[in-house]
Amino acid sequence: MLDDQQIRKLEIQASEICEKTVELIFNGGGGHIGGDLSEVDIMVAIFNYIKHDPKNPKWSERDYFVLSKGHSSETYYTLLAEYGYIGKEELDTYGKFGSPLGGHPNKKITGVEANTGSLGHGLGLATGIALALKKNHKENRVYVLTGDGELAEGSNWEALMSASKYQLDNLTWIVDRNFLQISGSTETVMPLEKLKEKAEAFGFKTVEIDGHNFDQIFTALSDREKGHPICIIADTIKGKRLACAENKAEWHHKTPTKEQLEQLKKDMDEYRKELA
Ligand SMILES: Cc1ncc(C[n+]2csc(CCOP(=O)(O)OP(=O)(O)O)c2C)c(N)n1
Numbered sequence: 001m002l003d004d005q006q007i008r009k010l011e012i013q014a015s016e017i018c019e020k021t022v023e024l025i026f027n028g029g030g031g032h033i034g035g036d037l038s039e040v041d042i043m044v045a046i047f048n049y050i051k052h053d054p055k056n057p058k059w060s061e062r063d064y065f066v067l068s069k070g071h072s073s074e075t076y077y078t079l080l081a082e083y084g085y086i087g088k089e090e091l092d093t094y095g096k097f098g099s100p101l102g103g104h105p106n107k108k109i110t111g112v113e114a115n116t117g118s119l120g121h122g123l124g125l126a127t128g129i130a131l132a133l134k135k136n137h138k139e140n141r142v143y144v145l146t147g148d149g150e151l152a153e154g155s156n157w158e159a160l161m162s163a164s165k166y167q168l169d170n171l172t173w174i175v176d177r178n179f180l181q182i183s184g185s186t187e188t189v190m191p192l193e194k195l196k197e198k199a200e201a202f203g204f205k206t207v208e209i210d211g212h213n214f215d216q217i218f219t220a221l222s223d224r225e226k227g228h229p230i231c232i233i234a235d236t237i238k239g240k241r242l243a244c245a246e247n248k249a250e251w252h253h254k255t256p257t258k259e260q261l262e263q264l265k266k267d268m269d270e271y272r273k274e275l276a
Pocket of ligand 1: 032034035036038069071072117118119120146147148149150151176178180181182238252
């Protein structure tokens with residue numbers, strides 16, 4: 001679906017968003033770095049793919065995006081600043097007393113559709129928005145990104161039942177399937193497998209993709225099935241691109257050291273040179 005040049009452009013953008021996200025966390029004194037980095041490629045794809053207008057954030061024809069895994073807010077803030085929803089100087093307030101950019105996103109921040117961070121609520125919110133749009137015969141779509149550990153919250157499964165009952169074919173649910181949550185492997189804490197079969201049993205047209213492959217992400221985002229919501233299970237690596245953090249549960253929430261940040265910058269520079 002995407003040509004080589006488009007993919008290269010997205011990979012460069014993702015490497016820059018990764019770097020800026022880690023810098024934000026470093027400057028702000030902490031953040032949910034592991035889940036921030038596993039979602040970078042998905043989030044970059046969403047910002048490039050969905051219908052939205054930073055100059056008119058409440059545009060009536062926009063698609064809606066809900067970051068249900070609201071703890072991974074730093075990637076979101078970085079992208080909101082990159083696209084001009086918020087000023088880049090606002091990012092400097094992250095982690096400071098009184099800043100709207102707290103650990104979890106909220107609707108006071110331009111571009112944010114829902115307060116999230118208390119896990120298990122975004123899917124229900126997105127389902128409600130999709131239902132309202134459908135009842136009003138609107139064409140807007142709704143995209144929601146959940147974690148995988150987050151799916152231990154029972155409210156998600158109520159939302160899935162509703163999405164299926166109301167045949168919400170305007171809803172796309174993406175799972176950041178990094179196989180880790182706060183305290184270890186999802187399959188140890190609360191097993192999810194067989195997740196694809198579960199989503200299908202709830203009436204979702206479901207695909208499993210590599211969550212770091214832009215061609216696969218874009219193809220999945222464009223998937224539609226009349227009468228059925230879409231589920232994208234995106235396999236990802238927690239801590240992706242920050243070598244010392246990849247696939248390590250202890251990097252769920254952490255502040256990188258100056259040296260680790262510098263190493264990432266070097267690695268990303270190198271990576272971009274290879275892509276050029
Ligand atoms: C209702 C609720 N319970 C507990 C938490 C604390 N918490 C924050 S992140 C997290 C783990 C989430 O894991 P996952 O959804 O897999 O996210 P990721 O690995 O992508 O960061 C938990 C339990 C919370 N934010 N909300």
